[in-house]
Each structure stands twice: as C-alpha cells, then as structure tokens.
Amino acid sequence: MRATIDLSLCQGYGNCVSAAPEYFDLDDSGQAVLLKVEAATPAEQDRVREAIPLCPVGAIRLEG
Numbered sequence: 001m002r003a004t005i006d007l008s009l010c011q012g013y014g015n016c017v018s019a020a021p022e023y024f025d026l027d028d029s030g031q032a033v034l035l036k037v038e039a040a041t042p043a044e045q046d047r048v049r050e051a052i053p054l055c056p057v058g059a060i061r062l063e064g
C-alpha cells in the first residue's frame with residue numbers, strides 16, 4: 001500500500017506526521033514528504049489510513 005500527497009493542497013499542518021511518523025515527514029519548506037514508497041506492515045498501513053481524514057485539506061490519497 002502506498003500513499004500520495006497533493007502538494008498543491010498541502011499546507012504543512014503536520015497531522016500526517018503525527019499520525020504516521022515513520023511514513024510522513026515535513027521538508028524544509030514545510031510540505032509533507034513520504035519517507036518510504038510502501039507502507040509495509042499492517043500497523044504502519046493502519047496509521048497511514050488514520051492520517052488521511054486528519055489532513056485538513058484532503059491532500060493524502062491511497063494508491064493500491
């Protein structure tokens with residue numbers, strides 16, 4: 001399972017980083033970046049799914 005971030009929407013709130021810090025981070029410009037391509041473990045996938053509704057601008061999508 002992998003996620004994508006629409007950087008045209010991301011405002012750097014960091015909710016995704018709080019929800020799944022092993023998968024999301026903020027770069028120097030304050031926008032979200034993915035730390036890995038795939039969320040591998042079930043626990044990690046759960047945290048990525050939890051991050052999606054926490055993004056105030058709906059920038060995170062799941063792919064596959």
Ligand code: SF4
Pocket residue numbers: 005009010011012013014015016017031032054055056057058059060
């Ligand atoms: S929660 Fe959404 S707006 Fe905030 S850093 Fe993550 S992707 Fe960007």
